[in-house]
Amino acid sequence: MRFLFLRLLPALLGTLLLLAAATEYSVARPSRRTADVAYVPATDSAYSAKRHLLDVYAPKKPGTRPYPVVVFIHGGNWTSGSKNLYSFVGRRLAKQGVVAVVINYRLSPDVRVPQMADDCARAVVWVRRHIADYGGDPARLFTMGHSAGGGLAALLATDDARFRRWGETTNPVRGVVLDDAAGLDMYDYLKKKAYPGDNQYIVSFGPDPASWRTVSARHHLTPQTPPFLIFVGGETYPSISSSSAEFRKALVGLGHTPYYQVQPGKKHIPMVLQLYWQHNIIYQKLLPFVGAER
Numbered sequence: 001m002r003f004l005f006l007r008l009l010p011a012l013l014g015t016l017l018l019l020a021a022a023t024e025y026s027v028a029r030p031s032r033r034t035a036d037v038a039y040v041p042a043t044d045s046a047y048s049a050k051r052h053l054l055d056v057y058a059p060k061k062p063g064t065r066p067y068p069v070v071v072f073i074h075g076g077n078w079t080s081g082s083k084n085l086y087s088f089v090g091r092r093l094a095k096q097g098v099v100a101v102v103i104n105y106r107l108s109p110d111v112r113v114p115q116m117a118d119d120c121a122r123a124v125v126w127v128r129r130h131i132a133d134y135g136g137d138p139a140r141l142f143t144m145g146h147s148a149g150g151g152l153a154a155l156l157a158t159d160d161a162r163f164r165r166w167g168e169t170t171n172p173v174r175g176v177v178l179d180d181a182a183g184l185d186m187y188d189y190l191k192k193k194a195y196p197g198d199n200q201y202i203v204s205f206g207p208d209p210a211s212w213r214t215v216s217a218r219h220h221l222t223p224q225t226p227p228f229l230i231f232v233g234g235e236t237y238p239s240i241s242s243s244s245a246e247f248r249k250a251l252v253g254l255g256h257t258p259y260y261q262v263q264p265g266k267k268h269i270p271m272v273l274q275l276y277w278q279h280n281i282i283y284q285k286l287l288p289f290v291g292a293e294r
Helices: 004-019 021-028 083-095 113-134 148-158 160-164 186-192 198-205 209-214 238-253 268-276 281-290
Strands: 031-038 053-059 067-073 099-103 136-147 173-181 228-233 259-263
Touching: 031 083, 053 083, 053 113, 067 083, 067 113, 067 148, 067 281, 083 099, 083 268, 099 113, 113 136, 113 148, 113 160, 136 148, 136 268, 136 281, 148 160, 148 173, 173 238, 173 268, 173 281, 186 198, 186 209, 186 238, 228 238, 228 268, 228 281, 238 259, 259 281, 268 281
Parallel strands: 067 099, 067 136, 136 173, 173 228, 228 259
Antiparallel strands: 031 053, 053 099
């Protein structure tokens, strides 16, 4: 899981967005962005004025019924990243009949992954309770993530107890889209430490193996787990490739039939950059998966 180069992801995405500024304006017209909505009360002792924020991208055109909702969680090695770099994901989804919510969450070393997962869960709870105000259907709420965000998106769908801590009697996540997800089984990964530099992840995940297991979606799977779409780069990091395959195998063993596609020639960062283009394969599979009307 050689994530060292993932620290370059924000700069690369920033360059992409600068180059695409002119076309982004035309794409923005069919959607309405509500930026920097706080999903944690400012009175909360954990409140971060910069990280506990989300952006909502809603189609301007009224639908025949409320739109499906996708909560996108950014990657960045659990140490970096920002919702502001992923407006293209929100715009593309909104243009295609989905209410998209792109979130921030606190990062390491300020917090560890269990607190990041709580932040993401609280964002999803906020979405379930408020998204109808933006034309979204809280009964059709899905998570999506790239890299570290993929691991968090998977954890939200599988860890029901995390939502009970925030007042939800049932898990609101109805399905997951994984885009070259990292961290699906950090319990296995950190026990092996097969790559140089793996000790760096102790900063984000802590020293306790029990905690590694708690934040690994692989160890929360059940026959009741919601459906998954899983996309993996054909030239991604070997650990992402292998952990995604093992995750799929575990789902199949529990009676699930996840959609699983290895995209030939794709490296880790291009797996998320492709979401800039409306007609890429991930959107083609995502839209019927969430029930978007086109």
